[in-house]
Amino acid sequence: xxxxxxxxxxxxxxxxxxxxxxxxxxxxxxxxxxxxxxxxxxxxxxxxxxxxxxxxxxxxxxxxxxxxxxxxxxxxxxxxxxxxxxxxxxxxxxxxxxxxxxxxxxxxxxxxxxxxxxxxxxxxxxxxxxxxxxxxxxxxxxxxxxxxxxxxxxxxxxxxxxxxxxxxxxxxxxxxxxxxxxxxxxxxxxxxxxxxxxxxxxxxxxxxxxxxxxxxxxxxxxxxxxxxxxxxxxxxxxxxxxxxxxxxxxxxxxxxxxxxxxxxxxxxxxxxxxxxxxxxxxxxxxxxxxxxxxxxxxxxxxxxxxxxxxxxxxxxxxxxxxxxxxxxxxxxxxxxxxxxxxxxxxxxxxxxxxxxxxxxxxxxxxxxxxxxxxx
Numbered sequence: 001x002x003x004x005x006x007x008x009x010x011x012x013x014x015x016x017x018x019x020x021x022x023x024x025x026x027x028x029x030x031x032x033x034x035x036x037x038x039x040x041x042x043x044x045x046x047x048x049x050x051x052x053x054x055x056x057x058x059x060x061x062x063x064x065x066x067x068x069x070x071x072x073x074x075x076x077x078x079x080x081x082x083x084x085x086x087x088x089x090x091x092x093x094x095x096x097x098x099x100x101x102x103x104x105x106x107x108x109x110x111x112x113x114x115x116x117x118x119x120x121x122x123x124x125x126x127x128x129x130x131x132x133x134x135x136x137x138x139x140x141x142x143x144x145x146x147x148x149x150x151x152x153x154x155x156x157x158x159x160x161x162x163x164x165x166x167x168x169x170x171x172x173x174x175x176x177x178x179x180x181x182x183x184x185x186x187x188x189x190x191x192x193x194x195x196x197x198x199x200x201x202x203x204x205x206x207x208x209x210x211x212x213x214x215x216x217x218x219x220x221x222x223x224x225x226x227x228x229x230x231x232x233x234x235x236x237x238x239x240x241x242x243x244x245x246x247x248x249x250x251x252x253x254x255x256x257x258x259x260x261x262x263x264x265x266x267x268x269x270x271x272x273x274x275x276x277x278x279x280x281x282x283x284x285x286x287x288x289x290x291x292x293x294x295x296x297x298x299x300x301x302x303x304x305x306x307x308x309x310x311x312x313x314x315x316x317x318x319x320x321x322x323x324x325x326x327x328x329x330x331x332x333x334x335x336x337x338x339x340x341x342x343x344x345x346x347x348x349x350x351x352x353x354x355x356x357x358x359x360x361x362x363x364x365x366x367x368x369x370x371x372x373x374x375x
Contacts, residue, residue: 122179124150124157127168134179148201156180161201170198173214175326178303183210187228190217192302194249194323215247217300220261235283239263245299249319253284257299265289305347311340314363314374321372325350332375336363 021028121133130145134152143150147165151158155178157171173179173191180190184202191197195214203209209229220228222241230237232248235256242261248254256265257280265281266272273289275281280294298308307320315337318329324347331337341361345353354365357374366373 120174120176122174122177123172124159125170125172127170156182158182159184159201165201166204167201168198169201170196172196175323183208185223185226185228186221188219190303192216192247192323212246212248214249215245215302217243217245217303219243234268234285236266237263238266252319253282253287255280255282257294257296259296259300301344302347307345307347309344310342312342313338313340317341317345320345321350327367327370327372329372329374332373336374339363 022032123131123133125131126145126148128146132143132145132150134150134157135141140153141151143152144162147161147163147167148169149160149162151160157179159169159181161167161184171179171181171191173193173195175194177193178191180188181197181199182188183199185208187208189197189210192215195212195216197214197216198211200209203226206226207229208223208226209231211231213232216230218228218230218239220239220241220243224240228239228241230239230246232246232254233250235248235254237244237246237256239261242263243259244261244263245257245259246254247256256263256275258275258277260277262277263275264272265275265283267283267289268285271288273281273291275291278293278296279291280299281289281291283289301308307324309317309320314331318331318337321327321329324345339361341357343353343356354372357363358365364375366375
């Protein structure tokens with residue numbers, strides 16, 4: 001609460017509670033005076049005055065790009081700039097607490113649950129009823145299905161038709177996993193957790209069409225005569241050769257972020273826009289298309305196991321938690337679900353995120369099986 005007070009982000013309710021405690025509790029007064037004295041000695045007030053959360057986060061991301069990919073997460077906290085960002089936003093100086101022996105589950109809760117899945121493994125399912133579970137380890141394997149040969153290695157799938165019949169298949173990536181596929185034309189797609197991609201065994205005709213439910217990053221092979229089309233529940237993305245990220249989870253606004261090249265987005269109502277590199281477009285049935293610049297480092301960070309969020313509600317973050325960790329999330333009150341926070345989430349370390357959350361907001365957590373309670 002001290003950091004929140006001096007940084008100016010303390011809520012009205014907490015500020016009033018703090019004022020009452022300082023006026024009536026001698027022990028609280030002594031602790032507060034000690035914190036003020038220590039902060040003066042190390043120059044915290046001046047430091048807080050210089051904080052610019054968005055700028056500090058950008059500096060962190062720029063430093064991360066200079067680190068070898070496999071060290072980005074492990075080395076993150078070694079940078080001095082981390083302190084600036086996390087103190088201003090969602091911070092890092094706490095310890096993961098073991099679950100308490102007794103916990104009273106709230107009677108009225110808001111729940112965000114993962115989508116039901118028939119398998120915890122990455123699966124390829126063909127329209128004619130064939131299916132195979134795919135290894136996510138760095139092992140090479142070849143699997144033969146009727147009319148399709150599958151080659152897998154290091155979280156990647158390459159399909160090759162073995163006859164002239166066109167077969168539609170769906171690559172299903174469950175919660176907690178990511179996977180990459182090389183399509184018949186050589187285009188590559190990275191799929192985020194809880195995503196599905198439907199595609200043909202070979203592309204024919206004057207277009208290359210696939211169907212996405214979830215989030216994927218596309219690197220499309222250029223073919224001017226045969227445009228590449230990604231269909232979702234609400235929009236179609238048409239490209240010739242480009243790199244873009246498409247997030248189209250059900251019940252959420254679809255967003256396309258163009259890294260380079262050119263894409264045309266068409267909505268179910270027939271409206272369309274041409275997107276420029278460095279810009280993202282969101283579409284919802286109520287608001288239509290909206291465009292804005294985007295930060296590629298942030299938007300594509302999920303491929304390295306990092307999720308950045310700015311002023312996001314905990315309800316939004318709960319959706320990510322269900323996809324990345326496979327937990328259902330229960331809030332004990334509506335107001336909590338809509339509380340906004342800023343920071344980042346690491347796919348391999350939910351403990352840090354939950355501890356950050358408790359340290360900076362006072363929100364407590366308790367994990368029971370696959371249910372995460374927040375109160």
